[in-house]
Amino acid sequence: MSLDIKVEFSGGLELLFSNQRQHSVTIPSIDPTTSEPTRLQYLINYLRDNLLKERLELFVENDTVRPGILVLVNDTDWELEGEGDYVLKDGDEIVFISTLHGYAGSTIIPGRSIAQ
Amino acid sequence: MAPRACALCENAKAMLKRPKTGQQICRECFFYVFETEVHNTITQSKLFQPGDRVAIGASGGKDSTVLAHVMKTLNERYNYGLELFLLSIDEGITGYRDDSLETVKRNQQQYDMPLKILSYDELYGWTMDAIVSQVGRKNNCTFCGVFRRQALDRGAAMLNVDHIVTGHNADDIAETVLMNIMRGDIARLGRCTAICTQGEDTIKRSKPFKYAYEKEIVMYAYFKKLDYFSTECIYSPDAYRGHARAFLKDLEAARPSAIIDIIHSGEAFEVREEVKATQRVQQTCKRCGYISSNELCKACTLLEGLERGMANAGISDRGRKQLELQGPAPENLRTIPLFKLPSGNPTVAIETTP
Numbered sequence: 001m002s003l004d005i006k007v008e009f010s011g012g013l014e015l016l017f018s019n020q021r022q023h024s025v026t027i028p029s030i031d032p033t034t035s036e037p038t039r040l041q042y043l044i045n046y047l048r049d050n051l052l053k054e055r056l057e058l059f060v061e062n063d064t065v066r067p068g069i070l071v072l073v074n075d076t077d078w079e080l081e082g083e084g085d086y087v088l089k090d091g092d093e094i095v096f097i098s099t100l101h102g103y104a105g106s107t108i109i110p111g112r113s114i115a116q
Numbered sequence: 117m118a119p120r121a122c123a124l125c126e127n128a129k130a131m132l133k134r135p136k137t138g139q140q141i142c143r144e145c146f147f148y149v150f151e152t153e154v155h156n157t158i159t160q161s162k163l164f165q166p167g168d169r170v171a172i173g174a175s176g177g178k179d180s181t182v183l184a185h186v187m188k189t190l191n192e193r194y195n196y197g198l199e200l201f202l203l204s205i206d207e208g209i210t211g212y213r214d215d216s217l218e219t220v221k222r223n224q225q226q227y228d229m230p231l232k233i234l235s236y237d238e239l240y241g242w243t244m245d246a247i248v249s250q251v252g253r254k255n256n257c258t259f260c261g262v263f264r265r266q267a268l269d270r271g272a273a274m275l276n277v278d279h280i281v282t283g284h285n286a287d288d289i290a291e292t293v294l295m296n297i298m299r300g301d302i303a304r305l306g307r308c309t310a311i312c313t314q315g316e317d318t319i320k321r322s323k324p325f326k327y328a329y330e331k332e333i334v335m336y337a338y339f340k341k342l343d344y345f346s347t348e349c350i351y352s353p354d355a356y357r358g359h360a361r362a363f364l365k366d367l368e369a370a371r372p373s374a375i376i377d378i379i380h381s382g383e384a385f386e387v388r389e390e391v392k393a394t395q396r397v398q399q400t401c402k403r404c405g406y407i408s409s410n411e412l413c414k415a416c417t418l419l420e421g422l423e424r425g426m427a428n429a430g431i432s433d434r435g436r437k438q439l440e441l442q443g444p445a446p447e448n449l450r451t452i453p454l455f456k457l458p459s460g461n462p463t464v465a466i467e468t469t470p
């Protein structure tokens with residue numbers, strides 16, 4: 001059994017994920033590490049380990065998303081859904097919006113090399 | 117977790133936890149309370165008079181896009197009687213400002229407001245791209261900050277507006293309070309929490325989002341599907357500010373009221389008049405007529421340094437002395453057009469949508 005989850009990054013975060021805002025991921029419905037239904041925390045770890053291209057510290061901190069990144073579960077503030085403990089359902093849409101700075105100036109902006 | 121009902125209407129599904137109050141509210145109630153709080157900020161601080169001409173400093177980013185939307189909504193809902201304009205500064209940064217200006221142009225149509233774009237190139241004869249290619253990435257933010265401040269005033273004067281509003285939010289102000297404390301800049305600390313600033317010879321500026329949390333601004337833009345641009349300036353990295361912001365976000369995660377608490381702390385400092393007065397007496401720049409604390413304003417000094425190939429002249433006292441050793445400015449030096457405060461009619465044609 002697996003879950004198809006739609007993931008969206010914005011606010012600059014997409015630059016860490018191949019400069020692509022929308023991703024579809026398929027993850028197991030039972031978390032192999034806990035043998036329990038898969039929670040949002042598993043997805044965050046999965047994104048970090050599989051989709052994140054660089055600068056880990058701009059996405060996660062202390063095993064959760066970095067403060068200043070808003071997370072929405074099917075358009076609802078994840079703070080109302082139990083944050084990382086939210087149990088994922090097939091077809092869920094998870095949106096990560098950064099309100100932080102510091103994404104620019106790294107080397108990952110395609111086609112925007114600036115002569116020094 | 118079972119969906120919870122909104123704490124305000126007790127009917128619709130709660131979709132957001134307000135950082136300021138911890139209240140869990142639905143989308144429609146959120147729009148209403150967010151807009152009403154901004155309205156209260158505006159009325160309590162008596163920011164506007166009926167008939168005022170107000171320019172919204174528009175960068176295409178989330179804060180100014182939400183500000184334009186909310187200003188338009190409130191102006192209509194409460195009959196403020198304001199004439200609203202969008203004012204954008206084009207710093208001339210390829211791949212950043214050219215893209216974000218496209219967003220502002222769409223905002224112009226979406227909000228049906230006149231738009232004026234003023235570029236560094238037309239005002240100073242230098243784009244930021246050209247400045248960076250001469251000065252490198254070390255001091256370019258100094259140039260950009262000084263040039264932008266003056267460009268906004270000049271754009272406002274061209275539009276003949278009484279007032280500029282900017283999208284600075286509560287997080288920005290709390291961050292500035294922290295930075296002023298960390299730098300020991302007590303004079304600025306005394307001023308940075310003011311919602312409205314007006315020197316005698318400058319155009320009034322204010323921050324209607326002074327008490328609006330960034331989280332709520334982002335959620336507002338998201339729920340309303342507002343069109344904004346989120347790429348950052350490619351030249352920006354202000355590492356110190358970045359650390360202050362990250363620190364603030366850590367505090368907010370531990371206790372959401374931290375942001376408003378820091379603003380209140382900033383407001384509660386009583387800065388003695390003689391400390392505040394470290395700002396020198398203001399005069400008029402002898403070269404361009406802009407308000408200045410020296411004979412030459414900062415922008416004219418920076419521009420002269422650029423033009424004479426001694427970019428440090430406007431950055432450090434040593435650079436300034438080196439420039440002076442080279443003799444007076446040549447007659448044919450490029451200068452900034454004479455600044456006049458708004459009076460009478462707009463001095464420029466406002467760009468209309470093609």
Ligand SMILES: [Zn+2]
Pocket residue numbers: 122123124125126127128141142143144145146
């Ligand atoms: Zn409600």
Ligand SMILES: [Zn+2]
Pocket residue numbers: 401402403404405406412413414415416417452
């Ligand atoms: Zn000047």
